[in-house]
Amino acid sequence: MQYDALIVGGGASGLMAAxxxxxxxxxxxLLERQNRVGRKLLSTGNGRCNLTNLNASAGDxxxxxxxxRAALKAWPPNRVMxxxxxxxxxCRADEAGRVYPMSNHAASVLDALRLCxxxxxxxxxxxxxxxxxxxxxxxxxxxxxxGQAVRAxxxxxxxxxxxxxxxxxxxxxxxxxxGLGHAISPRFPAIAALKTPPEAVRGLKGIRAEGGIAxxxxxxxxxxxxxxxxxxxxxxxxxxxxxxxxQANEALRAGKHCTVRMDFMPGIDxRAALKARAxxxxxxxxxxFLSGIVPKRLGQTLAKAAGLDMALPAGELKPAQIDALAAxxxxxxxxxxxxxxxxxxxxxxxxxxxxxxxIRTMQSLRCPGLFAAGELLDVDGDCGGFNLQWAWSSALIxxxxxxxxx
Ligand SMILES: Cc1cc2nc3c(=O)[nH]c(=O)nc-3n(C[C@H](O)[C@H](O)[C@H](O)COP(=O)(O)OP(=O)(O)OC[C@H]3O[C@@H](n4cnc5c(N)ncnc54)[C@H](O)[C@@H]3O)c2cc1C
Numbered sequence: 001m002q003y004d005a006l007i008v009g010g011g012a013s014g015l016m017a018a019x020x021x022x023x024x025x026x027x028x029x030l031l032e033r034q035n036r037v038g039r040k041l042l043s044t045g046n047g048r049c050n051l052t053n054l055n056a057s058a059g060d061x062x063x064x065x066x067x068x069r070a071a072l073k074a075w076p077p078n079r080v081m082x083x084x085x086x087x088x089x090x091c092r093a094d095e096a097g098r099v100y101p102m103s104n105h106a107a108s109v110l111d112a113l114r115l116c117x118x119x120x121x122x123x124x125x126x127x128x129x130x131x132x133x134x135x136x137x138x139x140x141x142x143x144x145x146x147g148q149a150v151r152a153x154x155x156x157x158x159x160x161x162x163x164x165x166x167x168x169x170x171x172x173x174x175x176x177x178x179g180l181g182h183a184i185s186p187r188f189p190a191i192a193a194l195k196t197p198p199e200a201v202r203g204l205k206g207i208r209a210e211g212g213i214a215x216x217x218x219x220x221x222x223x224x225x226x227x228x229x230x231x232x233x234x235x236x237x238x239x240x241x242x243x244x245x246x247q248a249n250e251a252l253r254a255g256k257h258c259t260v261r262m263d264f265m266p267g268i269d270x271r272a273a274l275k276a277r278a279x280x281x282x283x284x285x286x287x288x289f290l291s292g293i294v295p296k297r298l299g300q301t302l303a304k305a306a307g308l309d310m311a312l313p314a315g316e317l318k319p320a321q322i323d324a325l326a327a328x329x330x331x332x333x334x335x336x337x338x339x340x341x342x343x344x345x346x347x348x349x350x351x352x353x354x355x356x357x358x359i360r361t362m363q364s365l366r367c368p369g370l371f372a373a374g375e376l377l378d379v380d381g382d383c384g385g386f387n388l389q390w391a392w393s394s395a396l397i398x399x400x401x402x403x404x405x406x
Contacts, residue, residue: 002139002151002152002153003027003028003029003123003150003151003152003153004021004026004027004028004152004153004154004406005021005026005027005028005029005152005153005154005155005156005402005406006028006029006031006140006142006150006151006152006154006155006156007021007028007029007030007031007155007156007158008031008130008133008142008155008156008157008158008159008173008176009031009032009033009157009158009159009160009173009374009376010030010031010032010034010037010038010124010126011037011038011039011040011041011158011159011160011168011374011391012038012040012041012374012388012391012392012395013158013160013373013374013375013391013392013394013395014030014032014037014156014158014373014374014395015030015037015038015041015110015113015114015117016113016391016392016395016396017156017158017373017395017396017398017399018030018113018117018122018124019087019113019116019117019120019122020395020396020399020400021399021402021403022116022117022120022121022122023116023120024399024403026402026403026406027121028121028122028123029122029123029124029125029150029152030117030122030123030124030125031125031128031130031142031144031150032124032125032126032127032128033127033128033129033130033159033168033170033172034126034127034168035126035127036126037110037114037124037126038110038113038114039167039168040160040164040167040168040169041106041109041110041113042106042107042110043106043164043167044106044388045098045100045106045385047105047106047107048100048101048104048105048106049100049101049105049106049109049388050098050099050100050384050385050388051080051084051091051099051100051101051109051385051388051389051392052077052080052081052091052099052385052386052388052389052392053077053096053097053098053099053384053385053386053389054077054078054093054097054099055096055097056072056076056077056097056381056385056386056389057072058072060381060382060384060386061379061380061381061382061386061390062190062246062349062379062380062381063185063349063350063351063354063377063378063379063380064354064359064377064378064379065379066354066359067354067357067359067377067379067394068379068381068390070359070360070397071359071379071389071390071393071394071397072389072393074360074393074396074397074400075392075393075396075397077099077385077389080389080392080393080396081099083392083396084101084109084112087112087113087116088112088115089101089102089103089108089109089112090102096384097384097385098384098385099385125150128144128147128150129144129145129172130142130143130144130159130172130176131143131144131145131172132176132179133155133157133176133179133180133370135180135367135369135370136151138153139151139152139153139154139155139369140152140153140154140155140369140370142155153369153405153406154369154370154371154402154405154406155369155370155371156370156371156372156373156395156398156399156402157173157176157177157370157371157372157373157376158173158372158373158374158376158391158395159172159173159176159374159376160173160348160374160375160376161187161347161348161351161375161376161380162187162189162342162348163189163190163191163342163345163346163347163348163375164342164343164345164346165342165343166343169342169348173352173372173376174187174351174352174376177352177356177372177376180364180366180367180370181356181364181366181367182352182353182356182364182366182367183352183353183355183356184350184351184352184353185350185351185352185353185378186253186350187348187349187350187351188246188249188250188253188348188349188350189245189249189339189340189341189342189344189345189347189348189349190245190246190249190345190346190347190348190349190380191242191243191245191246191345191346191347191380191382191383192237192242192245192339192340192341192344192345192346193232193234193235193236193237193241193242193245193339193340193344194235194236194237194241194242194244194245194248194260194336194339195234195235195336195337195338195339195340196234196235196236196260196334196335196336196337197334197335197337198233198234198235200305200334200335201231201232201233201234201235201236201301201334202233203297203300203301204231204232204297204298204301205231205232205233206230206231206232207230207231207295207297207298208228208229208230208231208238208295209228209229209231209264209294209295209298210226210227210228210229210264211226211229211240211262211263211264211265211266212224212225212226212240212262212263212266213225213226213229213236213240213241213244213260213261213262213263214260214261214263215244215247215248215258215259215260215336216258216259216260216261216333217247217248217251217256217257217258218251218256218257219257219259221261222247222251223243223244223247225239225240225241225243225244226240226266227239227240228240229241229262231298234340235334235336236260236262236334237340239383241260242346242383243382243383244260245339245345246349246380248336248339249338249339249349250349252336252337252338257335258335258336259333259334259335259336260333260334260336261331261332261333262331262332262333262334263329263330263331263332264293264294264298264302264329264330264332265293265329265330268330269326269330270325270326270327270329270330271322271323271326273293273326274317274322274325274326274329275322277289277293277314278314278315278317278322281314282313282314282315283313283314283315284313284314285310285311285312285313285314286300286303286308286309286310286311286312286314287300287303287310287311289303289314290302290303290325290329293329294329302325302328302329302332303325305328305332306321306324306325306327306328307321307324308321308324308325346383346387347375347380347381347387348375348380349380350378350380351375351376351377351378351379351380352372352376352377352378353378354377354378354379357372357377360397360401361397361398361400361401362394362397362398362401363398363401369405371398371401371402372398373391373394373395373397373398374390374391374394374395375387375390375391377394379394
């Protein structure tokens, strides 16, 4: 049997594409390598699925910003939200514009997409790993490792990136597209924890602190974020730190020197504050002196980083020692040696080069009738709903163009 469209990958973009085409009456087969569709979706937004962001703009994206801009123009966040409303998922936004399903459950987003597929007759085949995608006669053939090949007039590849292999990420899609003439840009983790020398963060595992964090490349600030910083035995994470990973990786890959500067008293002159504190608490030893401004263990690490003896009472601090302590409170600086790898990353930077696609339709310029969408392509967004926004919008652009060809 020949389908109108075959979709490789039943993740966010593949499911959305299958729904959109099937709702237009198209005969669709959705091929998913894992034993169920949408596994990664269930883990998004800490199980709440931050499905888009009302403030999304091209500046929230990296790789091909042009493609991100085109997708946002065709399918802006409000239009995506309306579509989810039609699928049974009313949404609401938080103060930062991050949009979640009203249920606050990622599972309901997956259910809505899955049910829409079922209700509109999508032939969903799980445990179907597409090993080869071939152009044949009037269409495409998706060949599994073993079993029967599937044919369709048009093909859409939505196999995602390399981030979070435990949730099914693999590199298959790059190979499939390469086989059809596409170039793949180098890939590296984005939205991932930063690694620092372990001795610098020893003892801080699990410690959280609010603050500002800046990434410096060769001494120049390239990006600043604020929010909760979470320390581990290998470095620092938390959304603010993870947002810096893409640029850190880019710089490190280019052989540049990277550091992070953390400010635990943002907007406050730590020197004056510490001086007043030392006057109030002259007997307080350095091991406890910063406790209350930051968690105790972090306070001890900062005091050590400032070169202070843990037994020294605050009343005996010399002006230069107060300066040193203020410097680490307002700007503790650590080298960034790497980021965590794809195992722990949320998104893939790099991927199938957009030069090979018409970004108005997501159709291949190398192989007519072939389309691609989602994280597989060389577009990645910051944390905050931007990556799913790209997955939905690129898939929806593709399906509109596919529908027009059918
Ligand atoms: C822990 C975590 C939390 C996240 N939270 C958010 C969030 O809240 N908001 C946000 O915007 N983004 C978030 N992201 C990123 C977002 O989930 C992804 O960018 C998005 O899922 C990409 O969609 P996709 O359809 O391109 O790929 P995926 O959703 O990864 O789907 C690809 C599918 O293709 C299948 N596949 C691969 N190869 C083959 C093959 N050969 N044959 C058949 N099937 C194949 C895979 O099994 C998979 O099911 C998060 C990511 C992670 C890891």
